[in-house]
Amino acid sequence: MSFFLARLAVGTSLLGHGLVRMPKLSGFSAWMVDKFKDSLLPESLVTPFSYALPIAELMVGVLIVLGLFTRLALTAGSWIMISLIFGSSMVEDWGAIPSQLIHVAFLTILLVFEHSHNSYSLDKMTRK
Incomplete structure (x- = not known):
């Protein structure tokens, strides 16, 4: 049960980050491009990342919450966070x-x- 609760918590965080940004995707992108304007990262990299990030957060969050493709989703979530750490360092x-x-x-x-x-996951249910 503890694994399920921890998985649910981190998955909900990622899902929530993506979900609230989806309706305002262009505004979020503009905010991120502005935030990185004085960084070493070129706008040509920041812009596509700013559009992909909320979609990735949402998709990975949903998969983690459901426990579907859990190993892949946890790995993808880690890479998302590592890229955010790099970006935060750049600004x-x-x-x-x-x-x-x-x-x-x-x-x-x-x-x-x-x-x-x-144990409490769609992965477990599909392995039976």
Whole structure:
């Protein structure tokens, strides 16, 4: 049950991040491009990332909450967070990094125990 609750918590966080950004995707993109305008990252990289990020967060969050393709979703979620840590470093947003590190910690710890503790999941139901 503890694995399920931790999976649900981190999945809900990712799902929520993506969900609230979807209706305002162009505004979110404009905000992110503006935030990175003085960074080393070119707008040609920031713009597509800013559109892909909410979609990726939403999709990965849904998969983690459902426990579907859990191993892949936890890995993808970790890569999303690692890219956000890199981006936060590029704009010296040191305040955002602890939250991103906590997400990575949750995701990677869940990944370690996924095979043996992912009892309440669609993955488990489809393996029977």
